[in-house]
Amino acid sequence: MxxxxxxxxxxxxxxxxxxxxxxxxxxAFATRQRGGxxxxxxxxxxxxxxxRIGAGLIDLGVEAREPVGLFSDNRVEWMLADYGIQLAAAVNCPRGIDLTDEELVHIVNHSGMKVAFVESRGMAERCLRMRDRLPALAQLVLLDDGKGIPDGVISLEGLAQRGQARLDAGDADVDARAASIDAGDLFTLIYTSGTTGKPKGVMLTHANMMSQVDHVxxxxxxxxxxxxxLPIWHIFERMFEVFAISHGACNYYTSARTxxxxxxxxxxxxxxxxxRLWESLHHRILNGVRQAHPVRRGLFHIGLFLGTHYREALFVLRDNDLRLEPVHSLKAALRKLRYALQWLVLLPWYxxxxxxxxxSVRLKAGGSLKGTISGGGALPPAIDRFFNAIGIPVLEGYGLTETTPVVAVRTPENLVRGTVGPMIPQTEVRIVDFDSGELLYPNAGHPGEGRGLRGEIQLRGPQIMKGYYKDSETTAAVLSDDGWFRTGDIGMVTYNDCLKILGRRKATLVLRNGENVEPEPIEMRLKLSRFIDQCAAVGQDEKFVGALIVPDLEAFRDEGIEAETLEALNRLPEVRQKIQKEIRAAMADAADFKRYEVVKDFRLLDKPFEVGEEVTNLFKLKRHVIHERYADVIAGMYSKERA
Amino acid sequence: MIDPDIELLYAIDKALLAVMILVIMFGMGASLTLDDFKAVGRRPRMILIGFLSQFGFMPLIALGLAHLLRLEPALAIALIMIGCLPGGTTSNMFAYFARGHVALSISMTTASTIMALLMTPVLLNLYTAPFTRVIADQMAEEGSFFIPTKDIVLSLVLVLVPVCGGLILRKCSRGWAKVAEDTAGFMGMIVIVFLIVTTLGRHFRLVLGTPWQLYAASISLGLIGFLFGYWVSRLFGAHPIQQRAISLETGIQNTPVAFAIILMSFPQPQVQNDMLWLAVMYSIFIVVSSSCITLWLRKHGQFDWEVYKNTLIHGRLFGEAYQTRYPDDFLPARIAADPSQGALSGEQLRKD
Known part of the structure; x- marks a missing residue:
């Protein structure tokens, strides 16, 4: 072909x-320079x-299957270092530079790495300062030598020269190393930033990654x-880059700023x-529309309306509507007929x-997007609907670091909104009741073999990790002998065989009356308001659900409510009123939220959640950090109740 | 022949149609810049190929169809006239979605609109002579019938007035020009709906009574035009992207101009009705057929378009000197042989 x-x-x-x-x-890769x-x-x-770098690593004494640290954010040198590590048959142990000292010490010592690549001079000096806490770490390699090289550190180029000298001497170790790699060998050891607790080293093998390239x-x-x-040291981004390499596509590094x-x-x-990216693009497009000429604005809304209903009809006609219950075939046929009519009527106008x-709206997203996979968190339904309506199908996928990561993803043929699509080839799913351990799906004893029943998602397939590094106890807790991996996520399988994610078990808030509340859908709904930049739903062991809210400075500025800082903004009484109104409006749709799930009170935060602090690099809330940091604020919100 | 006593379009319809034509032509002007006119000179080869297929083949296709289907003289004249018209702005939009060379499409529209002042009357006189004579014989007692060259030129000039107005607006305010352009695009659709509702709705018996030849003629003119444009340009070595633009440009004619000419230059009711009827048919079918062709070209051309686009973007991001080399077995022979690897030797897509 x-x-x-x-x-x-x-x-x-x-x-x-x-x-x-x-x-x-x-x-293969391109980086932005000055002036376009x-x-x-x-x-x-x-x-x-x-x-050359691989040969250099061998020269440094790096053994096959030995973890090598790589503390850097996205840049081409990251990939060069990875090429070197892989060609030397070593194990890439990556992490961004936003990690805390404790995490660094844990990762270096737990993995037992002797050599580490560091992105910047600052990072190198940080490691050198902690030298006595990192006894095994013998050599640092600096990726960015623009600001000079500290003593005892070598530059990437220096390492490559050592490798070149070795290659010139006729030593082909590096090629022999590469040839010696077994499919079951680790290619990476990823310490998850995790939303909970101490980082665990996830062991992923070459076979894990290659199965992704084959099946995604x-x-x-x-x-x-x-x-x-996304951060390259996160498996989601890493998999895409490897995927791109295997097809000869070029990766262009960008940043939130540019x-x-x-x-x-x-x-x-x-x-x-x-x-998060789709949310910000959504805000950007709507902002552009708000500032556009009234005629264009009108045309946009007509277009959006037509797009929404046209796609809706297509979804039903292609059996891509969300099916949580079995549908009677006659009813389904009638429904299809109705949507066929809708499709026909809308077609010329659409x-x-x-x-x-x-x-022209699509051009704001570059205009050439064939598709895009969203992962690392749930896509808010309204955002999902919006991008589908304007003709950019967002393929939402699901996976964890432990699963390299993709296990399920929507495809253009299986674009069932509200789900993460069907399982990818060779991947099995089962749904198990959290408490009783009963197999809910697939189980012939239940109607529809257990479709539509909620429980823990368990997975089996070629992408499931080998285990947690030097932690057989935790590994045994999540990975069964026959290969089933317990995700700890709640989900169900729909009647058109797509996986629907309902939340993370550990995120579940248990109210004082014992009701379980999933905070994520609530947060997603609140964040649809353009006045709310970030928020976290709280209420563990309390009487009602409350929210911590970071207002959007820009949105208020557009409304003529100006303030320099969040602190100043939050003092304005109209801001509180506005947010109150927004929350009430968001919660008004009673069909989506049960009475006890409605946010009854809130507090405005003076500081946004920051990456590496309250949120992970993928903007997932680290709930334990938020609960700790804002314990006083939360206590204040519930003080009356407690008293 | 349509009963000359039927009023195909009432006076109010004609007035409305005139307003719509005005808006559409104004919008056409608003979508153009002086650079588009200058660009015509920069790609003379492709423009010439376009010229050949628009004013060379298209009228001949119409003439051939008229003979082949033994159309009544007035219908034949209308068909040939549509064949002799310049391209419309809708072709630019279709070219965009068909992954064609939009700048080329715009250049061709611009060039043919100006050339039409000369070519349309000349070609019309040349090809319609036998049909005109038949009508003249039939109408001998009422007076003489001939192709009103002067009126046609006048109609063409009149149609160009709002185009110039649009051009001036574009120079003054880009924002308003964009609004005018969108309005015109929307108006193009309204015209079709309007024509369907007024003529077909009111004279439904006509639809049933219309001979199949008329349907065949109005559908085939566009389709054969697409086909000729596509293959003739290929024979002359056009890149697939240019082929798609030329194909659409050839088949899609500027129907508002057709209505303007018919209404202004052919006042005789028996002739006017027939001509209008054919123009209505063509206008309705051309939208459907160009939509289908566009979808087909879009799908069919996806691969060479992606190669072209990627090579072009490499040049833009990495500097013009950058050479993109795809693996040997990856490209189809035709593109692989092109030293620019699909980027049309540095020619740029129109940027907005």
């Missing part, structure tokens, strides 16, 4: 070599430099441009993304508005 550019490999080292042979000078110019690095260049249902080839915004610009410049065809209005 002329338009497939896919390579098959057994491990990452082989993949890197084959990619260089097949794609040669095509760009980007700097590409070709597959060949990456491999050649990576091979995305179509890419070497004309594709993938925009990378995203809008980069979307226009790069015109990505694919993006791995987190819900056709026109799609061309004249929605296309």
């Amino acid at each position: 002329p338009n497939s550019s896919r390579i098959h490999a057994r491990n990452l080292a082989e993949l890197y070599r084959l990619a260089a042979e097949r794609f040669e000078t095509l760009p 110019v980007w700097k590409p690095v070709s597959f060949r260049e990456l491999y050649d430099r990576g091979r 249902p995305i179509q890419l080839n070497c004309t594709d441009r993938v925009l990378s915004i 995203l809008g610009d980069d979307l226009k410049q790069v015109e990505p065809t694919f993006m791995g993304s987190a819900p 056709g026109f508005f799609n061309a004249a209005v929605l296309e």
Whole structure:
């Protein structure tokens, strides 16, 4: 087939070599320079430099299957270091530079790494200062040597030169190492930032990653441009980058700050993304509309209306409507007939508005997006609906670090909103009751084999991790002997065989009256208000659900309520009133929320939740941190009740 | 032949149609800039190919169809006239969605709109002579019938007045020009609905009584035009992206101009009715057929478009000197042979 550019490999080292042979000078990665110019690095260049770095690592005494640290955020040198590590058959142990001292000490010592790559001079000095707490860490390699190299540290280039010297001497160790890799060997050891407790080292094998490249249902080839915004040391982003490499697509590194610009410049065809990104794009598009000429604004809303109902009809006609209950076939046929009519009536109008209005909205997202997978958290339904209506199908997926990560994802054919799509090939799911341990799905004893019943999601497949590093006890708790992995997430299988995620067990708030409340749907609903930037629902052991809210400075500014800081803003009485109104409006839809789930009180926070503090890099709330940090505020909110 | 006593369009309809034509042509002007006119000179080869298929083949296709289907003289004249018209702005929108070369489409529309002042009357006189004679014989007692060249030129000039108005607006305010452009696009759709409702709704018996030849003629003119545009440009070595633009540009004619000419230049009721009827049919069917063709071209052209786009973006991001080399077995032979690897030797897509 002329338009497939896919390579098959057994491990990452082989993949890197084959990619260089097949794609040669095509760009593998590109980084933004000044003035709209980007700097590409070709597959060949990456491999050649990576091979030198690999030889350099061997020269440093790194053994096969030995963990090597990589403390850096997204940059091309990250990938170079990874090439080196993989080609030396070592294990990449990555983490961003926002980690705390405690985490750093834990990761370095627990993994037993002797060599680590560090992104910046600052990071290197931090490690050197803690030298006595990191006894085994013998050598640091600096990725960014722009600000000079501290004593006892070598630069990436220095390491590559050592490797080159070794290669020049005719030593082909590095190639022998790469050839020695077994599919069951680890390619990475990821210490999860986690929403709870101490980091655990997740062991993922080459076979895990290669199964993802084989089974994740995305179509890419070497004309594709993938925009990378999520942290590379997170498995979700990492998998996409490996996926892109195996198809010869180029990864373009962007950041939250330059995203809008980069979307226009790069015109990505694919993006791995987190819900946060879609929320911000949604806000940006709506802001653009608000400022547009009234005629255009009107046209936009007509287009959106038509798009919403046109897609709705398509969903039903393609059996992609959310099915939590079995449907009688006659009823289903009648329903289809009704939607077929709706489709037919809307078609010409939608056709026109799609061309004249929605296309220009899509251009805000670069205009070339073929698809995008959202993961790392639940996508708010309204955001989901919005992007589908304007014709950018967001493929929501589901997975954990422990599952490399994708286990289920929507596809263009199975675009069932409200779910994370069907399981990917070779992946099995079962739903198990949390308390009794009863198998709910698949179970012939239940109607529909147990579809529509909620319980813990358990998974089995080629992407499930080997276990937690040096922690057989925790491993045994989540991984059964016959390969089933307990996710701790609550979910169900729908009647069109898609997986629906209902929340994380540990996030569940148990009110004083014993009612269980999932905070995530509530937070998602609240965040739809443009006045609410961030929020967290609280109420564990309390009488009602409360919310901690970070107001959106910009949104209030647009309304003419100006303040320099959140602190100043929160003192304005109209802000409190406005938020109160927004919450009441959000909660008004009684069909979605039970009475005890309604937010009854709230507090405004003077400081936004920050990455690495209250939220993870994927903007998931670290609830235990929030509860600790805002214990006083929360106590204040419930003081009357408690008294 | 349609009964000359039927009033196909009432006076008020005609007035409304005139207003809509005005709005559409104004919007067409608002979508153009002086640069688009200058760009015509920058790609003379492709413009020439376009010219050949628009004013060379299209009228001949119409003439051939008229003979083949043995159309009544007035219908034949209308068909040939539509064949001799310039391209409309809708073709630019279709070219965009068909992954065609939008800048080329715009250049072709611009060039053909100006050239039409000369070409339409000349070609019309050339090809319709035998049909005109038949009508003239039939109408001998009422007076003479001939192709009113002067009136046609005048109609074309009159139609260009709002285009110029739009051009001026675009120069003054981009925002309002965009609104005018969108309004015109929307109006284009309203015209179709309007025509369906007024003519077909009011004269439903006509629809049933219309001979199949008329349907065949109004549907095939566009379709054969697409086909010719696509393959003729390919013969001349056009890139698939240009092929798609030329194909759509050839098949889609500027129907508002057709209505303007018919209403202003052919006042004889028996002739006017027939001509209007054919123009209505063409206008309705061309929307459907170009939508279908666009969908097909879009799907069919996805691959070469993605190659083109990626190569172009590489050039934009990494510098013009950057050479994109795809793996050997990846590209179809035709694109692989192109040293620019699909990027049309540095020619840029129109940026907005």
